[in-house]
Amino acid sequence: MASTVDELLSRARLRDAPPPPADIADSAPAAPAAGEGPGACRPAAGPPAPAGAAERQAAMRAAAHDLRALCEAAASGAAVTALGGGFLTQSLPQPAGARVLGCLLLLADTEDSARFWWQYASGAGDPIASYCLYLHHLALGENRQASWWHRQTAPAAEAALPAALRVLRALRPGGPGPGPGRAAVDAVLEYVPAAVNYVDDDLELPLPDPDFSERIRALTAAARRRP
Incomplete structure (x- = not known):
């Protein structure tokens, strides 16, 4: 997990602007299926404890901010480019690629x-x-539901990710800055939401378009050629 945290931190960009608010969407509790705030309200240390209304709202804002920061770090130019490679294995998405795709969709405001x-x-x-x-x-x-998913997090990740998020918050208060790979991420963000509407009748999964990998490769290659 140390290498994963190092990879996330290596993608941080220094910014001076204040963090933008993150969108919040609803979800069904049947199948455990998502901020900015002071350090006392950081959600990353563990499952939330009962609190008053103001504290709950602060924790919710902090969690939304943390999630966006994590997704911005996870969906780097290199990770997005990798989606054009081995995203599908024997017709099923690889876990790491599915996680990156989820982060891209969050950044594109399609949280479901x-x-x-x-x-x-x-x-x-x-x-x-x-x-x-x-x-x-x-x-x-x-x-x-948050506590349930917290228990599913591997111990190594549970210990390392909160520290990584604290560093990301300090380094990237305004979100991702321009840099190598950012143009590729932006290009893919415009494409991905409409690309995952296809549902395979046999697998019953909302798989990406059949030419998903080819389109990702074309978009990232075009972005790299831009001056």
Whole structure:
């Protein structure tokens, strides 16, 4: 997990602007399926404790901010480019690719689709996807579901990710800055939401378009050629 945290931190960009508010969406509690605030309200240290209304709202805002920061770090130019490679393995998405896709969808303000891909990745053993779901439900004020997903996070990730998020918050108060790979991320963000509407009748999964990998490769290649 140390290498995963190092990778997330290596993608941080220094910014001076204040963090933008993150969108908050609803989700169904039947299948445990998501901020800015002072350090006392940080949700990353563990499952939320009972609090008053003001504290709950602060914790929800902090969780939404944390989730967005985590997704911005996870959906780097390199990770997005990798989606054009081995995203599908024997017709099923790889867990890491599904997690990155979920983060892209969150950044594109399609949280329901993001939650699906995080659930898929978490079920396949991706601890960062489980942590994304923990933050997602915490941002919605759904503490029971948030606690459930927190328990699904591997111990190594549970210990390392909160520290990584604290560093990301300090380094990137205004979100991701321009840099290598950012143009590729922006290009893919415009494409991805409409690309995951296809539902395979046999698998009953909202798989990406059949030419998803080819389109990702074309978009990222075009972005790299821009001056």
